[in-house]
Amino acid sequence: MERETMHRLLRDMLLARVFEERAAEEYTKRNIAGFLHLYPGEEAVAAGVLNAASPADYIVSTYREHAHALVRGVPPGKVMAELFGRADGMSGGMGGSMHMFDRERRFMGGYAIVGESCPIGVGIAYSIAMRALPEAVICFFGDGAVNQGAFHEALNMAGLWHLPILFVCENNHYAIGTEVHRHSAVPELYKRVAAYNIPAEKIDGMDVLKVYDATRHALARIRRGGGPQFIECETYRYRGHSMADPDSYRPAVELKAYQAHDPLSAAIRNLEFRYPSPEELAAAGPDGISRLAQHMVDAGHVHEAEVEALKNDVQKIVDDAVQFAAASPPPTMDAAWRALNCNRHQEVLI
Amino acid sequence: MERETMHRLLRDMLLARVFEERAAEEYTKRNIAGFLHLYPGEEAVAAGVLNAASPADYIVSTYREHAHALVRGVPPGKVMAELFGRADGMSGGMGGSMHMFDRERRFMGGYAIVGESCPIGVGIAYSIAMRALPEAVICFFGDGAVNQGAFHEALNMAGLWHLPILFVCENNHYAIGTEVHRHSAVPELYKRVAAYNIPAEKIDGMDVLKVYDATRHALARIRRGGGPQFIECETYRYRGHSMADPDSYRPAVELKAYQAHDPLSAAIRNLEFRYPSPEELAAAGPDGISRLAQHMVDAGHVHEAEVEALKNDVQKIVDDAVQFAAASPPPTMDAAWRALNCNRHQEVLI
Amino acid sequence: MAQEMLYWQALNRAMDIEMEEDDSVFVLGEDVGLYGGSYRVTDGLYAKYGEWRVRDTPISEGGFTGVGVGAALVGMRPIVEIMTINFAMLALDSIVNGAAKISLMSGGQFPVGLVVRVPGGAAHQLAAQHAQRLEQMFMNVPGLRIAVPSTPQDAYWQLRQAIASDEPIVVLEHELLYFVKGMVDIVAEPPPMHRAAVRRPGKDLTIVSYSRMALLAQEAAAELAKEGIDAEVIDLRSLKPIDWDTCATSINKTHRLLVVEEDCRFAGAGAEMLASLTERCFFSFDAPPQRLAGLDIPTPYNGALEAASIPRVADIVDAARTLCKPAQKAAE
Amino acid sequence: MAQEMLYWQALNRAMDIEMEEDDSVFVLGEDVGLYGGSYRVTDGLYAKYGEWRVRDTPISEGGFTGVGVGAALVGMRPIVEIMTINFAMLALDSIVNGAAKISLMSGGQFPVGLVVRVPGGAAHQLAAQHAQRLEQMFMNVPGLRIAVPSTPQDAYWQLRQAIASDEPIVVLEHELLYFVKGMVDIVAEPPPMHRAAVRRPGKDLTIVSYSRMALLAQEAAAELAKEGIDAEVIDLRSLKPIDWDTCATSINKTHRLLVVEEDCRFAGAGAEMLASLTERCFFSFDAPPQRLAGLDIPTPYNGALEAASIPRVADIVDAARTLCKPAQKAAE
Ligand SMILES: Cc1ncc(C[n+]2csc(CCOP(=O)(O)OP(=O)(O)O)c2C)c(N)n1
Ligand SMILES: Cc1ncc(C[n+]2csc(CCOP(=O)(O)OP(=O)(O)O)c2C)c(N)n1
Numbered sequence A, B: 001m002e003r004e005t006m007h008r009l010l011r012d013m014l015l016a017r018v019f020e021e022r023a024a025e026e027y028t029k030r031n032i033a034g035f036l037h038l039y040p041g042e043e044a045v046a047a048g049v050l051n052a053a054s055p056a057d058y059i060v061s062t063y064r065e066h067a068h069a070l071v072r073g074v075p076p077g078k079v080m081a082e083l084f085g086r087a088d089g090m091s092g093g094m095g096g097s098m099h100m101f102d103r104e105r106r107f108m109g110g111y112a113i114v115g116e117s118c119p120i121g122v123g124i125a126y127s128i129a130m131r132a133l134p135e136a137v138i139c140f141f142g143d144g145a146v147n148q149g150a151f152h153e154a155l156n157m158a159g160l161w162h163l164p165i166l167f168v169c170e171n172n173h174y175a176i177g178t179e180v181h182r183h184s185a186v187p188e189l190y191k192r193v194a195a196y197n198i199p200a201e202k203i204d205g206m207d208v209l210k211v212y213d214a215t216r217h218a219l220a221r222i223r224r225g226g227g228p229q230f231i232e233c234e235t236y237r238y239r240g241h242s243m244a245d246p247d248s249y250r251p252a253v254e255l256k257a258y259q260a261h262d263p264l265s266a267a268i269r270n271l272e273f274r275y276p277s278p279e280e281l282a283a284a285g286p287d288g289i290s291r292l293a294q295h296m297v298d299a300g301h302v303h304e305a306e307v308e309a310l311k312n313d314v315q316k317i318v319d320d321a322v323q324f325a326a327a328s329p330p331p332t333m334d335a336a337w338r339a340l341n342c343n344r345h346q347e348v349l350i
Numbered sequence C, D: 001m002a003q004e005m006l007y008w009q010a011l012n013r014a015m016d017i018e019m020e021e022d023d024s025v026f027v028l029g030e031d032v033g034l035y036g037g038s039y040r041v042t043d044g045l046y047a048k049y050g051e052w053r054v055r056d057t058p059i060s061e062g063g064f065t066g067v068g069v070g071a072a073l074v075g076m077r078p079i080v081e082i083m084t085i086n087f088a089m090l091a092l093d094s095i096v097n098g099a100a101k102i103s104l105m106s107g108g109q110f111p112v113g114l115v116v117r118v119p120g121g122a123a124h125q126l127a128a129q130h131a132q133r134l135e136q137m138f139m140n141v142p143g144l145r146i147a148v149p150s151t152p153q154d155a156y157w158q159l160r161q162a163i164a165s166d167e168p169i170v171v172l173e174h175e176l177l178y179f180v181k182g183m184v185d186i187v188a189e190p191p192p193m194h195r196a197a198v199r200r201p202g203k204d205l206t207i208v209s210y211s212r213m214a215l216l217a218q219e220a221a222a223e224l225a226k227e228g229i230d231a232e233v234i235d236l237r238s239l240k241p242i243d244w245d246t247c248a249t250s251i252n253k254t255h256r257l258l259v260v261e262e263d264c265r266f267a268g269a270g271a272e273m274l275a276s277l278t279e280r281c282f283f284s285f286d287a288p289p290q291r292l293a294g295l296d297i298p299t300p301y302n303g304a305l306e307a308a309s310i311p312r313v314a315d316i317v318d319a320a321r322t323l324c325k326p327a328q329k330a331a332e
């Protein structure tokens, strides 16, 4: 792989990480409100998938989509301004963390109803197929979404009509507090996709090079007329489900389970949260970012010093983004009405 | 297999056939209204499955459920009276063809929203499992239902929680006018069920002995703690989807497709309705009823004359059912309010 | 230029013309293609436009309505047919959380030009799960429009307008209207999609109604005329927005209001009509405004009970008569 | 006997007591078990009752609500928690076509004792897809009941009543009420579940409200009192059925009505209140009855716009003041 690509992947992951950690900080400072679902730990997925996409492809995402927007090339200031609810945000301050849109970059939105991104993605793919265009749709969703009816209905249609869409399952093992083996009858999620005649594979979602390669190949198959493709990226989120999830519940619940004098306590112990301890995380190896950085250093693509420089660059970008956001004015109620009524070209009916 | 069982299977199929043909007649006489979905052609499924069930099992069905109710032992007069909308009908004339219920026989209802029977069945199975009872649920649905989200959500929960439920897919190849390969990305429906870790097999649904055996084995596995089971019965309906579907559309559409000067006409020809011609039907062999009758005659279990006698008996039963229905009074509006308010024990609130 | 057509034919014609003029218009739904539509509304379109533009879908209402939303986002003009309103609850999330909200959520970047066609209403003993009137379900959703044509001409006009519009619009058709005949002028300039129509001028009371009930209201007005009661009948044509001005003008003339709806009474569509017109016209009323509506009961299968559960012409006549009585007394 | 509790604790206590008394009561929903409920409402129940009676479900709202319906058919007492009302559209079919209709469709053979608990309302910038008030969606459904507790005491009483009942009942909780404190008497005899409460007696106008808005109405009444306007505040407690008698009695005394709701105005819950009370109390009114409601816009994320999109205390005060003005003038 080219040095440039690797460099880009590393930079995107670093940016996503620093951006998200800063968003968490701004949330505690009350500059950001609402539900805030952060991405640390999962950067290899966004970076790997979206660097393999072409600008003509469409992206459909979930409420955990800041990193997708950043990697897609949305200026970080516009992403941060949206979190701040300001007029210069991606969605003019109307959507917030969960609903980021960018028409220019074919970033078709973050959707917060679990599973909803799938039929919307299929609808875009249908339009592409109808016009026989060389474009594709990349549709993100989590492990929890595979249990929603909408997911199945969408995959069946994609398979049936042979549509140009890449389904990307970000399997971080948890749907809020419910671990994958407690929510899916078949915990190897990619296997469930055989039901729709869609080629599916599982990728190490902590390895950005593998994600990047798998995506390139999948998109190539789609463009050759191979129909829909599915990749499951195994990954992990380091933070709680959202900022409203204080993370402290995990040991508390465990403790309660241990203390319970109920005959079910053993069963509960078996089901206890598998949030890895620092030791387990260490044993599992470095995360996507440090792994790639190390790889690049080892291969002589970069020096340690370059990695440090990159980190500084990224830090500066994020600082600037916050400044941009803070300086942006709040939207007016009139802007809200205009946004709603873009549908009717602002015509006043009654 | 015992002669008695075969005799019973034959009788049930004959009753279902004669009952349904008579219902069609009464519909054209306007004694029955609404949507009327008939079962001729599919009798081997109802007879085979339900004769293998125990009285303690629960049945959940669809809008095409008259035969299920009859085989389950509901007096034919009560079934016909429901079609007539009379007070002595299974549902007191409130439900009609699509919503037949019989608490005593654990006949938990016909549901007319495609896919809806599945989560309801799973809910009953959940209750059984919670109480660790030796009962099971038998849940019917058509080939069209496998594309509904509710189907998937239900199967996933059944598989995940290992519930005592037998899913019976009545695959008659069509969802109204849409043939199975035009609605399901994987047309071998039982294969889709692997996604839920549920054992699944396909049965010749025109052969009542095979259906009966497969059901017995599946129910035995459930009672041994084997969790949910799935059987797909391949069958065929001889009539239109419902009485509102005049069947005449099939050749008309074909003709239109042939006549069209559109570049797609060839594609349409390929997709044209595969409704078999009389010749094709004959080539496919006899239907479930004649097949079993022949088998029994050949095996010396019955004489031709006995079959004839059975037909006469059944005819009489159906005649009586119609008389019973016709003699039953219409329900009052007060009865409707009382039915609705059985929930609140008739308490008047406002 | 006007020609006689059935209501379903008018809808069919509207789609055909729009599809011919704009190749981004396409239809999707269950049995809309090869089968020709369960109420024939899409008859002939599959043969003419092919399977990509007239797409038979699996039974997946939530999914294929979402497909329509996705297509609208990239500028297509999808017409989603939900076979009947009874299945629309399965698609409600796609309509409410998707179609209706994206324009706002995206800060005005993405209009959603989606049309959802849905037949509904009580029709010939279809029983509780197939005889629903769920218009109120869509009315409370900001960002949606709702058209309720009662005549072939309106069906033709409003469906064309809906397809051409960039807004998410639900077109509520009535199963008992499909075979109603009427004259349709296919070239005449239509009124705005949401403009109410005064179907019959009158001076004694205003009957506000929509869809099939607007026809029954006109029949009732003819009856009432024989008794000397001169009812003005307004057909709303649109349930969102509602053309209050036309209603208010009428009330200021008649001083009496009867709202007639097929919906169940409690929190049905009529509640908004009565509420808004009271807020607005309170001082014009000579008698308390009234609703006549469906009973608050799931529709029983039995034919007589079904008939009794929604307003009939005689019920409208009775209600109007009662509403006008005090004034007649006063005049005596 | 009364003790101070948070609203969520009162709900928790209600479930705990019912589960202890009746082993057919069980809870199911997303993260209700091991996690303890996303708003803590089911905290501790999993450890106490185990996984079969406190069942964590996959994200399958339509499916698991249908599971609740099935369980209710065989006499269990399921409590389905839908994480928030924003996802309830996915479960609407199971509630409307299932739970609400089976008693009628079965000719009275199968009562459906299902409880569906759903938090909702606008709460701290959750944006358009997570800040909905969809009470009207359930109100038009015959066969359902809807409880809307605004205090810990009512939360405790009404949830216990709902669980013990054989009816399908939706309990609408408000996300901003979970951490409101109040005294709860756990043994006192409760009023009927649908009885409205006069929270503050007054003589100048009647404010009819429910859920969180009932608390805001009480705050507003305190403000109004300072200006010499004496508002009677009614907390409906139940949206289906509605206790019209309590409202009418009040209106016959005050001659003025202000309905306050968080729902979007057009065809919201308040429409039924204004409509029915107008039909019933028309001649009692000294001024046109009015609604104060949410704006007809999906909730914007920005905090100031969100706040402006639903009624605030000051808005209630303003509306009440305006409503009372003509009479004050008349009195001058
Ligand atoms: C239909 C629906 N149900 C419930 C929720 C509440 N909810 C938000 S995120 C979430 C978990 C989703 O898990 P997953 O799909 O694995 O994505 P992740 O958050 O892990 O990225 C839930 C239950 C929702 N947003 N939509
Ligand atoms: C959710 C829903 N969508 C559409 C319909 C209309 N409809 C009734 S039966 C049917 C076809 C069902 O086909 P299948 O499941 O194969 O059962 P079959 O009628 O062949 O027995 C359709 C589309 C419905 N009842 N429910």
Ligand SMILES: [Mg+2]
Residues within 6 Å of the ligand: A142, A143, A144, A170, A171, A172, A173, A174, A175, A176
């Ligand atoms: Mg996850």
Ligand SMILES: [Mg+2]
Residues within 6 Å of the ligand: B142, B143, B144, B170, B171, B172, B173, B174, B175, B176
């Ligand atoms: Mg079928």
